[in-house]
Amino acid sequence: MMEEHILVVDDSPTIRSAVSFCLRNAGYEVSEAKNGKDGLKKLESMKESRQGLALIVTDINMPQMDGITFIKNVKKSNFRFLPILFFTTESKKSILEKGRAVGASGWLVKPFQPEQLLWAVKKLVWPK
Amino acid sequence: MNEPDETLKIFFAETEDLIKTSEESLLRLESAPEAGPELEELFRAIHTLKSGSAMVGFDHISEYAHLIENLLDRLRDGKLPITRPLISFLLEEIDFIRDMVDKCADGETGIEPVVLEARKARVNRFLGMDSINRDDADLSETITHNSIKAKKWxxxxxxxxxxxxxxxxxxxxxxxxxxxxxxxxxxxxxxxxxxxxxxxxxxxxxxxxxxxxxxxxxxxxxxxxxxxxxxxxxxxxxxxxxxxxxKDGVDLKAGGMPIGEALIEKKSITKNDLEEALKKQKKIGEILVEEKKIDKEALQTVVTMQEESRAAYRKTSIRVDVSKINYLVNLAEETGVGLSRMQNMLSDQEAPNMYEINLQLESLIKVNREFQERVAQVRMFSLEGTFRRFQRIARDTALDQNKQIKTIISGTETELDKEVIECITDPLKHLVRNCVGHGIESPEERMAKGKPEEGIIEFRAYQKGGQIFVLIRDDGNGINIEKIRERALEMGIEVPDEEIDNETLMQIVCNPGFSTSSSVTKLSGRGVGMDVVKTEVKKLGGSLKIETAKDKGTTFTLAFPLTFALTEALHFREKDRSYLVPLWGLVGTEKFEQSNIRSFGGDEKLYRFRGNYLPIMNLSRVYWDEMSDINSQEKVMIFLDTGRRGFGLIVDEVLDCRQIVVKSLESNYRNVKGISGATIMGDGSVALVLDLFDLDKIFFNKN
The missing domain is CATH 3.30.70.1110 (Histidine kinase CheA-like, P2 response regulator-binding domain)
Incomplete structure (x- = not known):
């Protein structure tokens, strides 16, 4: 069986790298995207195969296309039943509400520990 | 190198960019102080920096960035006005963050808590006390990972x-x-x-x-x-x-309980006992030393190695534009294709077609040359960041001295070798301070002279011929020649009686320790002078020029050869040795004609070249006692220009023009006057690379 695939969308290379490392370490396959727009492009390219995509992890505050718009777009696509986990630093209720309203499945408040990330991912992705 | 290291490397590179972006946005914000895209950009940069540093475990940086972010948030909401002092303050804060990041990059753990607290208190003063309460604290704490602690069921x-x-x-x-x-x-x-x-x-x-x-x-x-x-x-x-x-029937004895806690549970030991026991655990390194598995020195070596590798993160890695890499990959493929074609040609027939093979070889050489050029380009960086930093320094200096300036930047896309940029940035900072400090007059003075109140500081970079020029110009009062003369005499520097021209001026101000400033201000006149600038520039094979005119301003022009890894050079022979001279210094070559020579007195000879008479020199004068016979008709003239003066060199034969990698002679042998290095030619022989500045000195400053 194919490895569980996770798409990581974040504009900061540091976070992308750290998150990907942590996920790969836990045995997931990881793709990366720089912002919402890039993320949609990546999804478009996976449309046919789906490549075992099991989860999208995205930042909210990003240039070009922010996370909320990105989630909205994903929810309009073939991938609408895919769980989406988002990161935010502004742990204000309003951001969480917004995320939930557009259909995100969960969130993490930055900065987080690798264990927290995996813990959240585990809640949204079926174990192999 | 494993992946967490890679992440750290990415972090340092990213942070450097973010800090630069923040500075630039702040400077632009200063000229248009209102909430808008600039503020958003700044906010995003700080925000990203905050989460990034927290991600890699630099919590103190993250916390600090968080404070700044809060402050910016208030600017965004219009709760705080954007003022000049506030921008100055923020610039300082950015500097502080840069310091902290640099410390981390150098492998130091952190900053003195006292200093950090003091800085935080400063930011909080700007923020006002009410903003410190964090209503969101509960949310960030709700996520605690579910470590299964042995507790009651x-x-x-x-x-x-x-x-x-x-x-x-x-x-x-x-x-x-x-x-x-x-x-x-x-x-x-x-x-x-x-x-x-x-x-x-x-x-x-x-x-x-x-x-x-x-x-x-x-x-x-x-x-x-x-x-x-x-x-x-x-x-x-x-x-x-x-x-x-x-409750009934539930077994209280947890299987997975750590032994210590289980013992507490059973009241065999107290919590204090356990903690004491835990304290006795040592670091692995210490335990190994104690058990004589390794000695202390070995441990120290490893620890030092760890520290060094951390410090090396930033110095060893450069960020390269993907398009540059793609180009290289293309060229590599082309080489591969060319080589396999060549192989086919050679193996295909009994009598290989030499003509075809030659053609193929030529195209491979062309590809290879381009390859070399492109690889050299990887080391090239735009001057954008450097100029922005200068802009910042100019601004700070002006503010400090109550002067008004406008900065003009152009040619930021011009690229220079990373090493050059690193070497010249610090000495040039000094130059920028000088321009503002000594060059630009106070607004009142400028008004009185009929100039606009705002002084102009210009930074320009451009490429011309084989050289890259970096120019720093002010429209201030120009260098006071009389003051320079006075000061030079005081310092015992030789000054000609007649009018001092730009060239002489240059020689005077480049004397070590030369400074005219009677009062040492905060920013200029610290005695680190032009000599440092000149030395650095020269070390890099560049040249420095000053032009000044009273009340019109001063222009400093630095010229650097295009690349450093590869130098284009003219290959020639004199006696039985071959030499190379960098092409950027070459003006022209021609066949030696006895009739073009004019002599006057002793050995001094001039040669007519393109309507000018240039002094002619002979390498024999430097490296042999006996003068070679210049009456021979077979000689060739090479005309060179160091930027200070032009001169001709008589040589036996000009061979060809080629790209060379200069190897330092000093590190392999010893320093030789007039020679900047050596290179290995295709046939395995060694050719010496001439140092034009040194030659200039040997020929003309012999006394």
């Missing part, structure tokens, strides 16, 4: 009634149940399917079932709730602890 009654469209948010209730199961043991699970419609009415994208679970678990109520944290707000989830009802 609890029993929970969990009712799960989800909204029908739960699937749309990507949540799978079954997964939640599985998660729940990991927390302990299901005593009872009941599913309620009474909501399920008739078969033909079922929408498979809807959820009709709800559950009740009775769970026995060591986890706290909080931990159980955490499982549902993504769904608890918009679904009907109720968790109730019912431990008391299920």
């Amino acid at each position: 609890h029993c929970y009654n969990i009712d799960l009634i989800f909204r029908k469209n739960l699937f749309e948010s990507g949540i799978d209730p079954l997964l939640l149940l599985l998660n729940l199961k990991e927390m302990g043991e299901f005593i009872e699970v009941v599913s309620d399917s009474s909501e399920l419609p008739r078969y033909e009415e079922i929408d498979i994208y809807k959820l009709y079932i709800s559950w009740r679970v009775i769970l026995k678990s060591a986890a706290s109520l909080q931990e159980i709730e955490n499982i549902f944290m993504f769904v608890k707000d918009d679904n009907d989830i109720e968790i109730e602890e019912i431990t008391n009802r299920y």
Whole structure:
């Protein structure tokens, strides 16, 4: 069986790298995207195969296309039943509400520990 | 190098960019102080820096960036006006963050807590006390990972009634149940399917079932709730602890309990005993030393190695534009294709077609040359960042001295070798301070002279011929020649009686320690002078020029050869040795004609070249006692220009023009006057590379 695939969308290379490392370490396959727009492009390219995509992890505050718009777009696509986990630093209720309203499945408040990330991912992705 | 290291490297590179971006936005914000895209950009940069540094574990930087972010947030909301002092303050804060990052990059752990607290207090003063309360604190703390601590068993009654469209948010209730199961043991699970419609009415994208679970678990109520944290707000989830009802028959002895805690549980030891015992645990390194598995020195070596590798992160890595890399990959492929074609040609026939092979070889040489050029380009960086930093320095200096300036930047896309940029940045900072400090007059003075109140500082970079020019110009009062003369005499520097021209001026001010400033201000006149600038520039094979005119201003022009890894050079022979001279210094070559020579007195000879008479020199004068016979008709003239003066060199034969890699002679042999290095030619022989500045000195400053 194919490895569980996770798409990581974040504009900061540091976070992308750290998150990907942590996920790969836990045995997931990881793709990366720089912002919402890039993320949609990546999804478009996976449309046919789906490549075992099991989860999208995205930042909210990003240039070009922010996370909320990105989630909205994903929810309009073939991938609408895919769980989406988002990161935010502004742990204000309003951001969480917004995320939930557009259909995100969960969130993490930055900065987080690798264990927290995996813990959240585990809640949204079926174990192999 | 493993991946966490890679992440750190990425972090340092990214942070450097973010800090630069912040500075630039701040400077632009200063000229248009209102909330807008600039502020957004700044906010985003700080924000990213904050989360990035927290991610790699530099919490102190993250916390600090958070404070700044709060401050910016207030600017965004219009709660604080954007003022010049505030921007100055923010620039200082950015510097402070840069310091902290640099420290981390150098492998130091952190900053003195006292200093950090003092800085934080400063930021808080700007913020006002009311903003310090954090209503969101509870949210960031709700996520605690579920380390299974050995505690007492609890029993929970969990009712799960989800909204029908739960699937749309990507949540799978079954997964939640599985998660729940990991927390302990299901005593009872009941599913309620009474909501399920008739078969033909079922929408498979809807959820009709709800559950009740009775769970026995060591986890706290909080931990159980955490499982549902993504769904608890918009679904009907109720968790109730019912431990008391299920207490009977539950085994209190936890299997997975650490021995220490189990002992506490059984009251065999106290908590203090355990903590004391834990304190006795040592670091692995120390234990190994103690057991004589390794000696102290070996341990120290490894520790130092770790520290060094941390410090090396930033110095060894450069960020390269992907397009540059792509180009290289292309060229590499081309080389591969060319080589295999060549192989075919050579093996295909009994008598290989030499003409074709030659053609192929030529095209391969062309590709290879381009390859070399492109690889050299990887080391090239635009001057954008450097100029922005200069802009910042100019601004700070002006503010400090109550002067008004406008900065003009152009040619930022011009690229220079990374090493050159690194070497010249510091000395040039000094130059920039000088321009503002000594060059630009006070607004009143400028008004009196009929100039606009705002002084102009210009930074320009451009490429011309084989050289890159960096120009720093001010429109201030120019260098006061009389003052220079006075000061030079005081210092015992030789000054000609006649009018001092730009060239002489240059020689005077480049004397070590030369400074005219009577008062040492905060920013200029510290005695680190032009000599440092000149030395650095020369070290890099460049040249420095000053032009000044009273009340018109001063222009400093630095010229650098295009690349450093590869030098284009003219290959010639004199006596039985071959030499190379860098092409950027070459003006022209021609056949030696006795009739073009004019002599006057002794050895001094001039040669007519393009309408000018240039002094002619002979390498024999430097490296041999005996003068070679210049009456020979077979000689060739090479005309060179160091930027200071032009001169001709008589040589035996000009061979060709080629790209060379200059190897330092000093590190392989010893320093030789007039020679900047050596290179290995195609046939394995060694050719010496001439140092034009040194030659200039040998020829003309012999006394």
